[in-house]
Amino acid sequence: MGKASRRKRASGTSTVDPAQQRAPFVARPFEGLADETEWVAMREIIPSATARITVTLPEGAAQEVTLATVLPGAMPALHRADGEVLVALQSRTSSGDASRDIAQALLVAVAAEPGSPVTSVRPATMGTPRLQDMVSPDQRLEPTVHEDFSFWVAEDEATPEVAAALEQTNDAAVPTVRLEELPSAYWCRMGERTYIRWILGDDEDAAVTALARLQAAGQHTLGAGTVLLGAFRAAGLLVPVLEVPADTAPTDHTEALLALQQRYEEAITRDEPLTPDERRARDGIISRQVTLR
Numbered sequence: 001m002g003k004a005s006r007r008k009r010a011s012g013t014s015t016v017d018p019a020q021q022r023a024p025f026v027a028r029p030f031e032g033l034a035d036e037t038e039w040v041a042m043r044e045i046i047p048s049a050t051a052r053i054t055v056t057l058p059e060g061a062a063q064e065v066t067l068a069t070v071l072p073g074a075m076p077a078l079h080r081a082d083g084e085v086l087v088a089l090q091s092r093t094s095s096g097d098a099s100r101d102i103a104q105a106l107l108v109a110v111a112a113e114p115g116s117p118v119t120s121v122r123p124a125t126m127g128t129p130r131l132q133d134m135v136s137p138d139q140r141l142e143p144t145v146h147e148d149f150s151f152w153v154a155e156d157e158a159t160p161e162v163a164a165a166l167e168q169t170n171d172a173a174v175p176t177v178r179l180e181e182l183p184s185a186y187w188c189r190m191g192e193r194t195y196i197r198w199i200l201g202d203d204e205d206a207a208v209t210a211l212a213r214l215q216a217a218g219q220h221t222l223g224a225g226t227v228l229l230g231a232f233r234a235a236g237l238l239v240p241v242l243e244v245p246a247d248t249a250p251t252d253h254t255e256a257l258l259a260l261q262q263r264y265e266e267a268i269t270r271d272e273p274l275t276p277d278e279r280r281a282r283d284g285i286i287s288r289q290v291t292l293r
Contacts, residue, residue, distance in 0.1 A: 019127035025096030028236030032132045035141040037184035037199040037237065042069050042143050043089045043098065044234040044292045045186055045197050047174045049143040050086075050151055055106065055134040063110055067141075072152050072165075077109035077118035080154060085109045098235065099131045100124035106134075145178045145186075177250040182257045187250035196222075196242045196253060199234065202268055207238040210268035212282035216275065219263050222256035230288030 030039035042049055051067045066086045071078055076091040087106045095101055104124040112118055148170035153163075179185040184199040200207040211231070214220040220228050225245045232239035244253060274282060 017127070019125050021126035023095035023097045023100045023124045023126055023128060026099065029098040029100075030131070030235060032137060033135055033141070034138055035184075037201045038141045038143055039089070040199050040235045040237050040239075041184050041186060042067060042141075044232070045199065045239065046143060046145055046176055046178075048146040048149050048151075048176070050146070051141050051143045053135060053139060053141065055131075056136075057107070057110065057134070058129060065106060065110075068151070070149075072149075073117075073119070075117050075119055076105035076121045077112075079109050079112040079114055079116050079118070081115035082154070083114055094121070094123040095125075097124065097130065100128045103131050103134060104128050143178065145176055147175070148173055179250055179254065179257065181254045182261055185257060187244075187253070189246070192246055194244050194246045194248065195229075196244055196257070197232070198240050198242070198257070200238045200240070200264070202238075204233065204236060204238050206268055208282060208285055209274065209278075210264055210270075211238070211240060212274065212278050212285055213267045213270065214260075214263055215281040215285070216277040220260075222253055222260060226253075226256075230290065231285060233289050233291040235292075 028036070030036045030043070033039055038051075042051065046069050049069050053065055053067060055063050055065055057063050063085065066084060068086050068088050070090045071086060071088040074088075074091060076088055078086045080086065085106070087102060087109060089102060091101070091105060093101050101121075101124050105118060105121045107129075108121050109118050149166060150170070153166055174188050174190055176186055176188040179187055179196070182198070184201070186197050188195055188197065202210075208231075211220060211228075215228065222242060222244060227243045229241045229243050231241060
C-alpha cells in the first residue's frame, strides 16, 4: 500500500463516490417532514389516495408533483402526456430508506419524456437526495382519499382494455374514509368487519407505553362494542387498530376518538415507572404487533 493510501485510511477519509455507496437503513424515513403520519398513511394504510406537493429539484427548480398511493402495474412513477408527474409511495423499496427510494423515482419521472411510464428505478444510494432535501419542512401533506383508482386514467386514456382492468382493480379496493377531526385516523371496512387505524406520531416506545397505561386502566377503546385488536409498526410509527361495530358510520366515532386522543396525550407525558398491570399490557401490545413491509 502506498503512503498516500495509508494517509487516507489513517485520516478516515474515503474516495468512494457516494453514488456508489449503499443507502443506509432509516427506521423513520419520513421523520422531519410536516405531517409525517400522513406520509406513513399514504405509504402503508390507505389503498387509494393522492396529494399535491411542490418539491425543489437538486438544480433549484420548483416542481409540482402528485403523490399517489399506488400506480397501475405497481409502477414507481409516471410522467403523463399533459406534463403531470405522479409518484407512488407504495412502490417496492429497494434500499433501506423509503425517503430516498421515493425521491429517486420522482427524479427519474421528472427527467422522463411526457407520456412515459417509469417501470423501474435504479436502487437509491448515499448520493440520492432524500425527500427531506426536496420538500420544505413546513409544507403540509393533505391526502385526498378516493373510493377507487379512477385517478389512474386520464380521459384520453380510457380505452376498453384499460377500463376493464380498472374495474377489476376497483372491485378489490378496501372502502376507506379519512376522519378529518383526528390527525391521521382512517376508517375502513374489510368484508363484514370495520376498523379504525390511527397513526401515532410519537416515538414508538413512548407510544406503546402510553397505550399500555390506557389499557391497564381500561381506557384504551372507544367504548362499548369496540376493541383494541393490536397495532401495526409502520415506517417507524405505531398504528393502533380498533375494531368498531360494522353497522356504524365513520362519523359515529368522532367524539369517542377525540376523547381517546386526549387520554393518550395525557398518558404519554407520564414518566413514572410502569405498574405490573401496565407492564403486562405493554408486553401484550408488543406481542401482537405486526410490522408492515
